[in-house]
Amino acid sequence: MTDDPVTVWTIIVLLGLGTFLIRFSFLGIIGDRKLPAWILRHLRYTPVAVLPGLVAPLVIWPAATGGQPDLPRISAAVAALATGYLTKSFLAAFATGAVTLYALLYLTG
Incomplete structure:
Protein backbone atom coordinates (compact mmCIF):
# COMPACT_ATOMS: atom_id res chain seq x y z
CA MET A 1 0.00 0.00 0.00
CA LYS A 34 -43.84 -0.19 3.10
CA LEU A 35 -41.59 -2.67 1.31
CA PRO A 36 -43.09 -5.30 -0.99
CA ALA A 37 -43.57 -8.76 0.50
CA TRP A 38 -41.00 -10.36 -1.81
CA ILE A 39 -38.26 -7.99 -0.59
CA LEU A 40 -39.15 -8.61 3.05
CA ARG A 41 -39.06 -12.36 2.42
CA HIS A 42 -35.53 -12.08 1.00
CA LEU A 43 -34.32 -9.77 3.77
CA ARG A 44 -35.22 -12.40 6.37
CA TYR A 45 -32.34 -14.53 5.08
CA THR A 46 -29.68 -11.85 5.39
CA PRO A 47 -28.47 -12.83 8.90
CA VAL A 48 -28.46 -16.50 7.93
CA ALA A 49 -26.26 -15.68 4.95
CA VAL A 50 -23.90 -13.29 6.74
CA LEU A 51 -23.28 -15.08 10.05
CA PRO A 52 -21.66 -18.23 8.57
CA GLY A 53 -19.40 -16.01 6.49
CA LEU A 54 -18.20 -14.32 9.66
CA VAL A 55 -17.85 -17.47 11.77
CA ALA A 56 -16.43 -20.01 9.29
CA PRO A 57 -12.96 -18.41 8.98
CA LEU A 58 -12.67 -18.31 12.77
CA VAL A 59 -13.38 -22.05 12.92
CA ILE A 60 -11.38 -23.23 9.92
CA TRP A 61 -8.39 -20.83 10.13
CA PRO A 62 -8.29 -19.58 13.73
CA ALA A 63 -5.65 -16.96 14.43
CA ALA A 64 -5.22 -18.32 17.96
CA THR A 65 -3.67 -21.51 16.57
CA GLY A 66 -1.68 -19.93 13.78
CA GLY A 67 -4.28 -20.82 11.17
CA GLN A 68 -4.40 -24.53 12.00
CA PRO A 69 -7.85 -26.08 12.64
CA ASP A 70 -8.21 -27.59 16.08
CA LEU A 71 -10.65 -29.92 17.80
CA PRO A 72 -12.17 -27.45 20.32
CA ARG A 73 -13.26 -24.92 17.67
CA ILE A 74 -14.57 -27.51 15.23
CA SER A 75 -16.41 -29.33 18.04
CA ALA A 76 -17.94 -26.09 19.28
CA ALA A 77 -19.10 -25.22 15.76
CA VAL A 78 -20.67 -28.65 15.30
CA ALA A 79 -22.35 -28.49 18.73
CA ALA A 80 -23.71 -25.00 18.02
CA LEU A 81 -24.94 -26.04 14.58
CA ALA A 82 -26.68 -29.13 15.95
CA THR A 83 -28.26 -27.20 18.82
CA GLY A 84 -29.44 -24.44 16.50
CA TYR A 85 -30.90 -26.95 14.09
CA LEU A 86 -32.71 -28.90 16.80
CA THR A 87 -33.96 -26.02 18.95
CA LYS A 88 -34.26 -23.24 16.33
CA SER A 89 -32.87 -20.93 19.01
CA PHE A 90 -29.93 -18.65 18.37
CA LEU A 91 -29.31 -18.13 22.10
CA ALA A 92 -29.25 -21.88 22.78
CA ALA A 93 -26.86 -22.45 19.87
CA PHE A 94 -24.62 -19.59 20.98
CA ALA A 95 -24.54 -20.80 24.58
CA THR A 96 -23.85 -24.40 23.56
CA GLY A 97 -21.03 -23.36 21.23
CA ALA A 98 -19.46 -21.08 23.83
CA VAL A 99 -19.65 -23.67 26.62
CA THR A 100 -18.28 -26.39 24.35
CA LEU A 101 -15.42 -24.20 23.14
CA TYR A 102 -14.30 -23.04 26.56
CA ALA A 103 -14.75 -26.48 28.14
CA LEU A 104 -12.62 -28.14 25.47
CA LEU A 105 -10.01 -25.39 25.56
CA TYR A 106 -9.80 -25.84 29.33
CA LEU A 107 -9.57 -29.64 29.06
CA THR A 108 -7.00 -29.67 26.27
CA GLY A 109 -4.83 -27.04 27.86
Missing part, protein backbone atom coordinates in the same frame (compact mmCIF):
# COMPACT_ATOMS: atom_id res chain seq x y z
CA THR A 2 1.14 3.51 -0.67
CA ASP A 3 2.01 5.93 2.10
CA ASP A 4 0.85 8.98 0.18
CA PRO A 5 -1.59 10.81 2.52
CA VAL A 6 -3.69 12.17 -0.36
CA THR A 7 -4.29 8.67 -1.72
CA VAL A 8 -5.13 7.27 1.70
CA TRP A 9 -7.60 10.07 2.49
CA THR A 10 -9.18 9.81 -0.95
CA ILE A 11 -9.80 6.12 -0.37
CA ILE A 12 -11.20 6.76 3.13
CA VAL A 13 -13.57 9.49 1.88
CA LEU A 14 -14.78 7.43 -1.10
CA LEU A 15 -15.40 4.35 1.05
CA GLY A 16 -17.22 6.47 3.63
CA LEU A 17 -19.37 8.04 0.92
CA GLY A 18 -20.14 4.62 -0.57
CA THR A 19 -21.13 3.23 2.81
CA PHE A 20 -23.32 6.26 3.49
CA LEU A 21 -25.08 5.93 0.13
CA ILE A 22 -25.77 2.23 0.66
CA ARG A 23 -27.35 2.90 4.06
CA PHE A 24 -29.16 6.02 2.88
CA SER A 25 -30.78 4.08 0.05
CA PHE A 26 -32.66 2.00 2.62
CA LEU A 27 -33.09 4.42 5.50
CA GLY A 28 -33.42 7.79 3.79
CA ILE A 29 -35.15 7.04 0.53
CA ILE A 30 -37.44 4.11 1.38
CA GLY A 31 -37.30 4.23 5.18
CA ASP A 32 -40.90 5.39 5.66
CA ARG A 33 -42.46 3.31 2.87
Whole structure:
Protein backbone atom coordinates (compact mmCIF):
# COMPACT_ATOMS: atom_id res chain seq x y z
CA MET A 1 0.00 0.00 0.00
CA THR A 2 1.14 3.51 -0.67
CA ASP A 3 2.01 5.93 2.10
CA ASP A 4 0.85 8.98 0.18
CA PRO A 5 -1.59 10.81 2.52
CA VAL A 6 -3.69 12.17 -0.36
CA THR A 7 -4.29 8.67 -1.72
CA VAL A 8 -5.13 7.27 1.70
CA TRP A 9 -7.60 10.07 2.49
CA THR A 10 -9.18 9.81 -0.95
CA ILE A 11 -9.80 6.12 -0.37
CA ILE A 12 -11.20 6.76 3.13
CA VAL A 13 -13.57 9.49 1.88
CA LEU A 14 -14.78 7.43 -1.10
CA LEU A 15 -15.40 4.35 1.05
CA GLY A 16 -17.22 6.47 3.63
CA LEU A 17 -19.37 8.04 0.92
CA GLY A 18 -20.14 4.62 -0.57
CA THR A 19 -21.13 3.23 2.81
CA PHE A 20 -23.32 6.26 3.49
CA LEU A 21 -25.08 5.93 0.13
CA ILE A 22 -25.77 2.23 0.66
CA ARG A 23 -27.35 2.90 4.06
CA PHE A 24 -29.16 6.02 2.88
CA SER A 25 -30.78 4.08 0.05
CA PHE A 26 -32.66 2.00 2.62
CA LEU A 27 -33.09 4.42 5.50
CA GLY A 28 -33.42 7.79 3.79
CA ILE A 29 -35.15 7.04 0.53
CA ILE A 30 -37.44 4.11 1.38
CA GLY A 31 -37.30 4.23 5.18
CA ASP A 32 -40.90 5.39 5.66
CA ARG A 33 -42.46 3.31 2.87
CA LYS A 34 -43.84 -0.19 3.10
CA LEU A 35 -41.59 -2.67 1.31
CA PRO A 36 -43.09 -5.30 -0.99
CA ALA A 37 -43.57 -8.76 0.50
CA TRP A 38 -41.00 -10.36 -1.81
CA ILE A 39 -38.26 -7.99 -0.59
CA LEU A 40 -39.15 -8.61 3.05
CA ARG A 41 -39.06 -12.36 2.42
CA HIS A 42 -35.53 -12.08 1.00
CA LEU A 43 -34.32 -9.77 3.77
CA ARG A 44 -35.22 -12.40 6.37
CA TYR A 45 -32.34 -14.53 5.08
CA THR A 46 -29.68 -11.85 5.39
CA PRO A 47 -28.47 -12.83 8.90
CA VAL A 48 -28.46 -16.50 7.93
CA ALA A 49 -26.26 -15.68 4.95
CA VAL A 50 -23.90 -13.29 6.74
CA LEU A 51 -23.28 -15.08 10.05
CA PRO A 52 -21.66 -18.23 8.57
CA GLY A 53 -19.40 -16.01 6.49
CA LEU A 54 -18.20 -14.32 9.66
CA VAL A 55 -17.85 -17.47 11.77
CA ALA A 56 -16.43 -20.01 9.29
CA PRO A 57 -12.96 -18.41 8.98
CA LEU A 58 -12.67 -18.31 12.77
CA VAL A 59 -13.38 -22.05 12.92
CA ILE A 60 -11.38 -23.23 9.92
CA TRP A 61 -8.39 -20.83 10.13
CA PRO A 62 -8.29 -19.58 13.73
CA ALA A 63 -5.65 -16.96 14.43
CA ALA A 64 -5.22 -18.32 17.96
CA THR A 65 -3.67 -21.51 16.57
CA GLY A 66 -1.68 -19.93 13.78
CA GLY A 67 -4.28 -20.82 11.17
CA GLN A 68 -4.40 -24.53 12.00
CA PRO A 69 -7.85 -26.08 12.64
CA ASP A 70 -8.21 -27.59 16.08
CA LEU A 71 -10.65 -29.92 17.80
CA PRO A 72 -12.17 -27.45 20.32
CA ARG A 73 -13.26 -24.92 17.67
CA ILE A 74 -14.57 -27.51 15.23
CA SER A 75 -16.41 -29.33 18.04
CA ALA A 76 -17.94 -26.09 19.28
CA ALA A 77 -19.10 -25.22 15.76
CA VAL A 78 -20.67 -28.65 15.30
CA ALA A 79 -22.35 -28.49 18.73
CA ALA A 80 -23.71 -25.00 18.02
CA LEU A 81 -24.94 -26.04 14.58
CA ALA A 82 -26.68 -29.13 15.95
CA THR A 83 -28.26 -27.20 18.82
CA GLY A 84 -29.44 -24.44 16.50
CA TYR A 85 -30.90 -26.95 14.09
CA LEU A 86 -32.71 -28.90 16.80
CA THR A 87 -33.96 -26.02 18.95
CA LYS A 88 -34.26 -23.24 16.33
CA SER A 89 -32.87 -20.93 19.01
CA PHE A 90 -29.93 -18.65 18.37
CA LEU A 91 -29.31 -18.13 22.10
CA ALA A 92 -29.25 -21.88 22.78
CA ALA A 93 -26.86 -22.45 19.87
CA PHE A 94 -24.62 -19.59 20.98
CA ALA A 95 -24.54 -20.80 24.58
CA THR A 96 -23.85 -24.40 23.56
CA GLY A 97 -21.03 -23.36 21.23
CA ALA A 98 -19.46 -21.08 23.83
CA VAL A 99 -19.65 -23.67 26.62
CA THR A 100 -18.28 -26.39 24.35
CA LEU A 101 -15.42 -24.20 23.14
CA TYR A 102 -14.30 -23.04 26.56
CA ALA A 103 -14.75 -26.48 28.14
CA LEU A 104 -12.62 -28.14 25.47
CA LEU A 105 -10.01 -25.39 25.56
CA TYR A 106 -9.80 -25.84 29.33
CA LEU A 107 -9.57 -29.64 29.06
CA THR A 108 -7.00 -29.67 26.27
CA GLY A 109 -4.83 -27.04 27.86
